[in-house]
Structure formats: structure tokens, C-alpha cells
Amino acid sequence: MESGGRPSLGQFILLGTSSVVTAVLYSVYRQKARVAQELKGAKKIHLGEDLKSILSEAPGKCVPYAVIEGAVRSVKETLNSQFVENCKGVIQRLTLQEHKMVWNRTTHLWYVSFHPNEL
Numbered sequence: 001m002e003s004g005g006r007p008s009l010g011q012f013i014l015l016g017t018s019s020v021v022t023a024v025l026y027s028v029y030r031q032k033a034r035v036a037q038e039l040k041g042a043k044k045i046h047l048g049e050d051l052k053s054i055l056s057e058a059p060g061k062c063v064p065y066a067v068i069e070g071a072v073r074s075v076k077e078t079l080n081s082q083f084v085e086n087c088k089g090v091i092q093r094l095t096l097q098e099h100k101m102v103w104n105r106t107t108h109l110w111y112v113s114f115h116p117n118e119l
């Protein structure tokens with residue numbers, strides 16, 4: 001504090017920076033909490049149901065979060081779990097999503113660009 005009992009410019013800058021960091025972290029927390037709630041409410045679909053009709057009725061022909069249950073056959077070989085004995089599984093589709101940081105010259109900010117690649 002200055003001699004008059006008033007906060008200095010450095011203290012105002014520190015308070016402002018702290019407030020901005022707190023606001024950013026809180027917004028990230030709220031976004032992650034919302035995604036977690038959506039995952040908890042994921043729609044459960046059995047393979048026996050008409051999966052194509054469910055997808056065609058969905059907006060954008062896509063179900064954002066879903067649990068698809070049922071028995072599948074492996075095309076090549078099954079995967080063995082390294083943690084659970086006699087537990088086998090298959091990979092139906094493998095999607096690699098690339099996260100790329102891009103500089104926006106207009107706003108002078110970095111943003112994340114997503115590029116999904118199906119393997």
C-alpha cells in the first residue's frame with residue numbers, strides 16, 4: 001500500500017490478473033461438469049434394436065453420447081485384457097482426433113482446432 005493507505009498500481013494489476021485466472025478456471029470447471037452430467041445421462045441402446053432408425057431420428061443423425069450394448073463378432077482377432085483374466089474385446093472403429101493450436105490473426109488469440117481421422 002502507498003503511504004495514504006491506498007492500494008498501489010501493482011496491487012490492482014495483481015488483483016485483476018487473479019480475477020481473470022479465477023474466471024477462466026471456473027468456466028473450464030463448469031464446462032467439464034456439464035460434459036460429465038451429459039455422460040451420466042447417456043442413452044443406452046442395445047444392438048438388437050433398430051439402430052439405424054434411432055440414428056436417423058436423432059438430430060444431425062448422430063447421438064452425442066450413447067452406450068451401445070450387445071454381442072459382436074471380431075473380424076480378425078480379439079483383444080485380451082491385461083488387467084482382467086479371461087476378458088476379451090474388439091475394436092469396431094478407431095477414431096484419432098488431432099488437437100491443433102491455431103493462431104487467429106484477427107483476435108490475436110490461440111484456439112484449438114479438432115480434426116477427427118478415422119482409422
